[in-house]
Amino acid sequence: MITISKSSSRKNISEIIYYFLILFLTYVFVNKVIDIPAFTSNIFKTGLYGSLGAKILTYLVLVIELLNIIILLIFKKKGLFASLIIFMVFTIYITFLNFTNRYEVCGCGGVLNGLSFEKHLFINFSLIFLTIISLKFSNEDKASFDN
Numbered sequence: 001m002i003t004i005s006k007s008s009s010r011k012n013i014s015e016i017i018y019y020f021l022i023l024f025l026t027y028v029f030v031n032k033v034i035d036i037p038a039f040t041s042n043i044f045k046t047g048l049y050g051s052l053g054a055k056i057l058t059y060l061v062l063v064i065e066l067l068n069i070i071i072l073l074i075f076k077k078k079g080l081f082a083s084l085i086i087f088m089v090f091t092i093y094i095t096f097l098n099f100t101n102r103y104e105v106c107g108c109g110g111v112l113n114g115l116s117f118e119k120h121l122f123i124n125f126s127l128i129f130l131t132i133i134s135l136k137f138s139n140e141d142k143a144s145f146d147n
Contacts, residue, residue: 014137017130021083022072024127029065031109036062042107046097077138084131091124 032039036058044054068086072079097103098117106115115123 010137014134017134018072018076018080018138021080021127021131021134022069025065025069025072025083027110028108028112029062029069031113032058032062032065035109038113039107039109042104045104046102048102077135080131080135080138084128084135087124087127087131091121091128094120094124 039061040054040058043049043057044051049057064086068079068082071082094103094106094117098121103117106112106120108115108120112120112123
């Protein structure tokens with residue numbers, strides 16, 4: 001009979017979530033880069049930014065997302081914390097847009113493009129939850145998440 005320890009299972013769950021987050025964030029980043037004009041247009045359509053502001057924010061978001069992916073690859077735990085902060089900020093941002101009637105559709109790109117607010121919020125909350133789980137389980141296994 002094969003037995004798997006609780007800590008081993010949690011470590012595996014944490015690792016699966018970690019790699020999923022890398023793939024997810026890379027997918028979203030690449031889709032935004034592939035169609036920068038559409039991403040900029042979605043930011044501009046909120047009415048919060050002028051043309052120049054939307055362009056600046058576009059590149060700022062892309063730089064932050066790329067740095068987050070790099071940090072996630074090099075420093076797992078710091079990258080998970082950075083991801084958690086980014087997911088929370090984006091969730092607050094889309095919620096603000098929704099409550100001020102400025103949210104139209106998700107502009108993340110790829111299969112996420114065009115999501116309603118409710119679906120986007122659900123995905124963001126799921127990402128926050130998964131990131132917290134990965135952090136919690138990684139704290140239990142210090143050996144693999146020391147950096």
